[in-house]
Amino acid sequence: MARYSVGDKVRVRAVFPPTPPTHVRTPHYIRGCVGTIERICGEFGNPEELAFGRRYGPRSTLYRVRFRQVDVWPDYDGPAADHVEIEIYEFWLEPVEGENAA
Amino acid sequence: MSGPSDTHDHGHHHDHHHDHDHMHPYDPDHHHPHREDQDDTMTYYKVMESAVRELLIEKGLITPEQVHRQIEHMDSRTPANGARIVARAWVDPDFKKRLIETPKEAIAEIGHDIGPMHLIVLENTPEVHNVVVCTLCSCYPRWILGLPPDWYKSRAYRSRVVREPRTVLREFGTEIADNREVLVHDSTADMRYFVLPMRPEGTEGMSEEDLAAMVGRDAMIGVVEAGAGGTGQLAAE
Numbered sequence A: 001m002a003r004y005s006v007g008d009k010v011r012v013r014a015v016f017p018p019t020p021p022t023h024v025r026t027p028h029y030i031r032g033c034v035g036t037i038e039r040i041c042g043e044f045g046n047p048e049e050l051a052f053g054r055r056y057g058p059r060s061t062l063y064r065v066r067f068r069q070v071d072v073w074p075d076y077d078g079p080a081a082d083h084v085e086i087e088i089y090e091f092w093l094e095p096v097e098g099e100n101a102a
Numbered sequence B: 001m002s003g004p005s006d007t008h009d010h011g012h013h014h015d016h017h018h019d020h021d022h023m024h025p026y027d028p029d030h031h032h033p034h035r036e037d038q039d040d041t042m043t044y045y046k047v048m049e050s051a052v053r054e055l056l057i058e059k060g061l062i063t064p065e066q067v068h069r070q071i072e073h074m075d076s077r078t079p080a081n082g083a084r085i086v087a088r089a090w091v092d093p094d095f096k097k098r099l100i101e102t103p104k105e106a107i108a109e110i111g112h113d114i115g116p117m118h119l120i121v122l123e124n125t126p127e128v129h130n131v132v133v134c135t136l137c138s139c140y141p142r143w144i145l146g147l148p149p150d151w152y153k154s155r156a157y158r159s160r161v162v163r164e165p166r167t168v169l170r171e172f173g174t175e176i177a178d179n180r181e182v183l184v185h186d187s188t189a190d191m192r193y194f195v196l197p198m199r200p201e202g203t204e205g206m207s208e209e210d211l212a213a214m215v216g217r218d219a220m221i222g223v224v225e226a227g228a229g230g231t232g233q234l235a236a237e
Helices: B044-058 B064-076 B079-091 B093-101 B103-109 B155-163 B165-171 B208-212 B217-221
Strands: A009-012 A034-044 A060-068 A083-089 A093-095 B118-123 B128-133 B181-186 B191-196
Touching: A009 A060, A034 A083, B044 B064, B079 B093, B079 B191, B079 B208, B079 B217, B093 B103, B093 B118, B093 B191, B103 B118, B118 B128, B118 B181, B128 B155, B128 B165, B128 B191, B155 B165, B155 B181, B165 B181, B191 B217
Parallel strands: A083 B181, B118 B191, B128 B181
Antiparallel strands: A009 A034, A009 A093, A034 A060, A060 A083
């Protein structure tokens, strides 16, 4: 079951495991940023396990998360309405206190 | 059997290219991405590819004919497939609706199987301009657009278009008004993205075939509008 719903505010975990030996598909630039769930993409294999041939571990819900560019880049040179949307697995997200109904 | 890059990128299903070592970043001063001939260099990944392929053939798991057929199949996928999809969406609003809601089924209607790809269709509107990047590697909707252009895989494009999209779009000759949102899609995981450009003005009454000819690869990545750069070339080339 998906932990988050469309419209929920989430923060991307600001952790930096060494790469390699881990294989992480959450870009550095988005870690620590707060965004909004844009859609739920479904359940997918965990790339951090698949990268090492471990194919049968638990699957993870994949979300698309929408961020304001001005929140991602403090010196963003463009209108405040510009956004970036990124796919992020659930275990990389944490709830933003007081923002979510659940 | 260990090598310096053994742990990098392997063993999963993303359709990456392993050519990181010999990419030439897109240079905005020269507008001419290129790569040198690699005919005489057996790189780490070339050796690995040959070794794995020969082992699979030797063990009877695949045949050389199957390898050849698959390469031919990959080469047969071109941006013309995507252009047909766009043109159909422009002339048939019901198709466009299905394309956005259930892309796999809609694309199957015009004879393309997108295979296991999870596709998201991004519609450009007067309010929003979409542009696609994979900042981590080179994820790309190969099932409908074929192989990605070299610049799409360059570190320069991947790092800059997410950071300063309007500047990069301008280098492609695409000026987006300040009151129109620029929406960057970072293709980091299991989804693939396809931009449905806006139909150019003055094309009323044109045939679907003529409309398709106006849609280049770059418009479906989102770095140009349809009708501009329709040949799929960088603006300055």
